[in-house]
Amino acid sequence: RKEVEQDPGPFNVPEGATVAFNCTYSNSASQSFFWYRQDCRKEPKLLMSVYSSGNEDGRFTAQLNRASQYISLLIRDSKLSDSATYLCAVYQAGTALIFGKGTTLSVSS
């Protein structure tokens, strides 16, 4: 089982739709969790940290479920500019961030 797994998609949604991505992780000792956004051929950029209480930043909501070992990202009112690949990342003590392979989102008009 991979350490961090994501559904690769692609997720194809119309503008204005709500879309959710899940990411599962295998190491129960994982400490910190993040969502990154990556545009084609560019570097990943930090989108959100994920806190156990859940956190929201505008149209984006991230949640952590430690019992089931997954994190989620919800995007409301999708925009064309949200089209990108979304990477989840999990920090494991003593190492570094371990990334999932990413989920591709395509928002169409």
Next chain:
Amino acid sequence: DAEITQSPRHKITETGRQVTLACHQTWNHNNMFWYRQDLGHGLRLIHYSYGVHDTNKGEVSDGYSVSRSNTEDLPLTLESAASSQTSVYFCASGQSYEQYFGPGTRLTVT
């Protein structure tokens, strides 16, 4: 503004040559990382450093080395480049758990 830079941005080299990719950050972050990204594999950790003179192997460290002589720089060396090392290489830095990435180096080994 503080930033993280990588050079060169594109590099073509021949099999067997030694190649060094530069990474420089001006945030004064203690932690620095090297990843490679390939289709079907995502981002994979090569080496990382938690401070000057500290280096650690990641998931795919064979054929690569790093050294950390100051806070700002973590150069990545391919000792003898192989075609399997054709990839996009990202450097990242951070002070705690978060990481911030450089623009990447696209390396082609022919």
